[in-house]
Amino acid sequence: MTQSLDLATYRLLGRSGLRVSPLALGTMTFGSDWGWGAEQDEARRIFDAYVDRGGNFVDTANAYTNGSSERLVGEFAEGKRNRLVISTKYTMATHPGDPNSGGNHRKSMVASVEESLRRLKSDYIDLLYVHQWEGLTPVEEILRGLDDLVRQGKVLYLGLSDIPAWQASRMQAIADLRGWTPFVALQSEYSLVERTSERDLIPMANEMGMGFMPWAPLANGVLSGKYSRADLGASQTGIAGSRKAVAGAHGSLSERSLAIADVVGEIARETGRSSAQVALAWVTANTGVTALLLGARTLQQLENNLGALDVSLSAEQMRRLDAASAIELGFPYNLLHGPFLRAAVSGGAHFPERTW
Structure with a gap:
C-alpha cells in the first residue's frame, strides 16, 4: 500500500546530503507568455501555498515562459531564498537566430547561468540541470564547464534531464574518475502513461547516485480525467497555444492513455479521491522516485494535487493500475x-x- 507523506517529509537527493520535499513545485506554468500559464498574482498564490505547507523544492528553467518563470520565482523567493532549493536548467535557445544561445556547450552554459542568476535575484543556483541531450558537445566540455561553475560557487549541485541512460551513466563515471562534480539528480518523463523509464533510466539513476525526478506525472493532464475520446484529434501546435495542444503535440492524448485514465477514474471513485491524486500517488509509491515535479495553473489545482500525499491505495488497486499501464521491458x-x-x-x- 502507498504511504502517507507531507511536503516536510524530506528526502535526500541522490548521492548528496541535500534535503528536498517529495513533491517539487514545477513552475513551467508561471507566466502567461505561452498563452496558457498562470498570471503573476495566481502564480504567487501557488508558490506561497506550496512553501507554507513545508515545500522547499522549486523547479524552473531558463526558457520557461520566455524567462518569466525564473523572474517570478526570483521575486517570490525574496526573503526566504536560503530555505529553498531552487533548480533551473540550461540548453534551450533563448535568442532566435543565435546558434550559440542554446546547446550544451560552455558558451551557452555560462551565458545561461549568468542570465538565470539575474532573473532569480540570487548569487547561486542550488541545482543546475543540463536540460536536454543534444548529442553535439563533447561530454568532457560539459563536465568541466559544470565543475568550474561549482568551484566558483555559482552552482551547488548538478543534474541531467532528457538524456539516454547510457550517456548519463558514462558522464557520471567520467566525472567520478576525474574528480569532477558528480550529478545528483535525473529528470525524465514518467507516469502511468509513460513507463519506459523503468527499462534503464530509473535503475541507472538509483545505481549511479542520482535522485530520480519524474516530470509530466499526469501525462500532460490526461490522467486527471479532463480529456475524453472527443479530444483525440487535438491540434498539434506545440507548447504555445493551449494545454490540450501541448498534450496532443506530445503524444499524451491517445486511445491507450485514455484507457489508462479510465482505470484511474474507477479507483478514484472507489477511494473518494480525484483522478489526479490517484495517478500521482501511484508515482510516489515507486521506491525509485525521489521527488516528482508537480505543476499547476491555479491554486485549486495545486491543493488538489497536494492531496496525493495522503492517498492510500490497496495492493489490489496498485495491481490494477500496473496491469492497465504495463509495458514490455524488452531485451x-x-x-x-x-x-x-x-x-x-x-x-x-x-x-x-x-x-x-
Whole structure:
C-alpha cells in the first residue's frame, strides 16, 4: 500500500546530503507568455501555498515562459531564498537566430547561468540541470564547464534531464574518475502513461547516485480525467497555444492513455479521491522516485494535487493500475528475468529476485 507523506517529509537527493520535499513545485506554468500559464498574482498564490505547507523544492528553467518563470520565482523567493532549493536548467535557445544561445556547450552554459542568476535575484543556483541531450558537445566540455561553475560557487549541485541512460551513466563515471562534480539528480518523463523509464533510466539513476525526478506525472493532464475520446484529434501546435495542444503535440492524448485514465477514474471513485491524486500517488509509491515535479495553473489545482500525499491505495488497486499501464521491458530484461536463463545461471540454487 502507498504511504502517507507531507511536503516536510524530506528526502535526500541522490548521492548528496541535500534535503528536498517529495513533491517539487514545477513552475513551467508561471507566466502567461505561452498563452496558457498562470498570471503573476495566481502564480504567487501557488508558490506561497506550496512553501507554507513545508515545500522547499522549486523547479524552473531558463526558457520557461520566455524567462518569466525564473523572474517570478526570483521575486517570490525574496526573503526566504536560503530555505529553498531552487533548480533551473540550461540548453534551450533563448535568442532566435543565435546558434550559440542554446546547446550544451560552455558558451551557452555560462551565458545561461549568468542570465538565470539575474532573473532569480540570487548569487547561486542550488541545482543546475543540463536540460536536454543534444548529442553535439563533447561530454568532457560539459563536465568541466559544470565543475568550474561549482568551484566558483555559482552552482551547488548538478543534474541531467532528457538524456539516454547510457550517456548519463558514462558522464557520471567520467566525472567520478576525474574528480569532477558528480550529478545528483535525473529528470525524465514518467507516469502511468509513460513507463519506459523503468527499462534503464530509473535503475541507472538509483545505481549511479542520482535522485530520480519524474516530470509530466499526469501525462500532460490526461490522467486527471479532463480529456475524453472527443479530444483525440487535438491540434498539434506545440507548447504555445493551449494545454490540450501541448498534450496532443506530445503524444499524451491517445486511445491507450485514455484507457489508462479510465482505470484511474474507477479507483478514484472507489477511494473518494480525484483522478489526479490517484495517478500521482501511484508515482510516489515507486521506491525509485525521489521527488516528482508537480505543476499547476491555479491554486485549486495545486491543493488538489497536494492531496496525493495522503492517498492510500490497496495492493489490489496498485495491481490494477500496473496491469492497465504495463509495458514490455524488452531485451535483455525479458531474457534475464526468464526462468530458463535464471535456472542456467543459478545451478538450481535460489537467489533473491534481481531488481533491474
